[in-house]
Amino acid sequence: MKLKNRVAYYFVSRLFSLMLIWSLLIIISIVLISFFLENNQKETSQLSINEIAEHTVLINQIPSVDPETKEDLVKNNMWVQILDEQGSEVFSFNTPESVPNHYTPGELVSDYLYPAKNDFQLSTWSNTVDNQNLTWVLGKPLTSNNPFQYWVNNLWILFIIMAGLVIAIFFGRQLGAPLLYIVSWIESLSKGKYEEPFYHRKYNIKQRWRNKAKYNTYKELNQALSRLTSTLKRNTEERELLDKTREEWMTGVSHDLRTPLSVIKGYTVLLSSDEHVWEQTEVRHFSKIMEERVEYMEQLIEDFNLTFQLKNDTIPIQLEQKDLVNVIKNVLEQLEKMPEAxxxxxxxxTNKEQIFLDMDVKYVQRALENLIANSIKHNPPDTTIKIILHEALSHPRQICVLIEDDGAGMDQETIEHLFDRYYRGTSAISNNSGTGLGMTIARQIIIAHGGEIALNSKLHLGTQFKITFPIYRYAEKRRDEET
Structure with a gap:
């Protein structure tokens, strides 16, 4: 069921339950009131109040009843009061002293409904006699004084009020608690607290089942908030780590730039000095050193730009079908000229003389150079570096490149962070003069070509880089676009 439908069903079902409970309470109240009224009606008078009203006469505009009615009232231990329009007594007979001589409409109703309150039962009748609106009140003491019914009625009314409050609070929590929980979660996210609200996490397993239904109504929303929280928390941690590593990298880069700049500046000062006259060979030697330092600085800046372009997918890769065998041979030919090689x-x-791959030769060559140069720079003398290229005939068809060495290997920390930007390794025999971007660039270039790279290394036993490229991936894509 979709979230919108489930929320609608949840609210409708809770409102229906609330209406049902209130209906049951009202029905029970009506039944109980009827029961008490029936008990009250057992104490009915033997005289008819309407007959007493018919036998009422006015003497000098003052109402009175005939002698026979008075005898019946005395015989039945009853009394009668006649009230005017204001509720004041204008006639009474056989009335006890405890009975009031003035009534309000509410008092008459109350005394009629709850006779146990005053220990007597009243009946009332209204009529007009000679343009006078009179009210007859017929009273009789209760034969059994039982105030219990009166207090039970009052207690039941109090119970209905309290039950209403409890039900309102219960359904308010049922309907409002999940929404308040979601609102508090969003508020926490807005304040940079990337975690689930504490008051919901503190429930143990035994308590969770009682809240399961109301929170499961918003299951997709809770899951989305959970994913958002995890993503924001992870992004914050990555940003903090990136800021830290960038600061460390900037410190290293500034140091790396300062060294060649100081060399260039020193030789520039020497060449521009009027105190010395340099021979041609010495000038060329100075220029050669300065050239190497400039090339290093250019490489550093280029690596910095390239890694961010690859990360943001802003570098234009021009794919062409080229022979990967020839590319690797050219890379090896160039790297064997390195002093460390x-x-x-x-x-x-290789298992084939030619293996074609859709690639941008410049960048693939750059990735392979970085990986092989890593094995050259960070291994001791007499290390064997083997490159194996083969085309797998299994389905799906792949091109696999293995770069293996039997050198120093890597510890677990280096393996975990080798492809991180700005990481330079911790080995004591490593050459840490690089920019810290070579492995990151290599991995990004391989991924940009649809490939994958895996690292397997053991300390003192060697390292293996395994690169796989899918065959015809981009050729098929171009054909699909053309068709």
């Missing part, structure tokens, strides 16, 4: 052993194996 002189004491390393290289090998390259």
């Amino acid at each position: 002189k004491n390393k052993v290289f090998s390259f194996e």
Whole structure:
């Protein structure tokens, strides 16, 4: 059931239950009142009050009753009062002293409904005699003084009021608690508190079942808020970590830039000095050193720009079908010229002379250079670096590139953070002069080509990078777009 329908059903069912409970209370009240009225009606007078009203005469505009009626009143231990329009007594016979001589309409009704209150039962009758609106009140003491019924009625009315309050609070919590919970959750998120409200989490398992129905009504909304909370919390943690690593990286980069800049500045000062005259060979040597430092700075800035372009998918990748075998051979040829590569052993194996892949040669070459250069720079002398390229014939068809070495390997911390931006490793034998972006760039380039990269390494036993690319992925995509 959809959220909107379930919420509507939840509210309608609760309102229906509330109406049903109130209806039952009203029915019970009517039955009990009828029961008490029947008990009260057992004390009926033997004289008819309307007959007494018919035998009432006016003597000098003062009402009175005939002698026979008076005898009957005395015989039955009853009394009669005649009231004017204001409720004041204008005639009475055989009336006890405790009986009031003035009534309000409410008092007459109360005394009639609850005779136990005053220990007597009243009956009333109204009529007009010679343009006078008179009210007859016929009274009789109760044969059994039982105030219990009166107080039970009062207690029942009090119970109805209290029950109404309890029911209103109960249904208010049923309907309002989930909404208040959601509102408090959203308010916590707006204040930067990325966690579920505490008062809901504190329920233990035994208590949760009682709240399950009302909270399950908003299950999708709660799940969405939970996902949003997790996402915001994760983003906050990642942002804090990124800010921290960026600060560390900026510190490292500023240091890395300061070193070549100081070298360049030093040689510039030497070359511009009037105190020395340099030979041509010395000038070329100085220029060569300055050139290397400038190239390093350019590489640093380029890596910085490239990693953020790849992360934000803003770099234009031009895919062409090229031979990956030839690309790897060119990469190895360039890397073997590195000073650190002189004491390393290289090998390259492939199961086919040509393996074609839809790729941007410049960036794929850059990713492979970073991965192989990592094995060159961070391993001791005599390390064997093997590159294996093969085309898997299984379905789906894939191209697999393995870059293996039998060198120093990596500890668990390095394995977990190797592809993080700005990470440079912690090994004592590692060359930490890089920018900390090479592995991140390599992974982003591979992913941008639809590939995957996995790392397997053990300390002192070596490292393996496994890269897989799907075959014809982009060729099929282009054909679909053309058709």
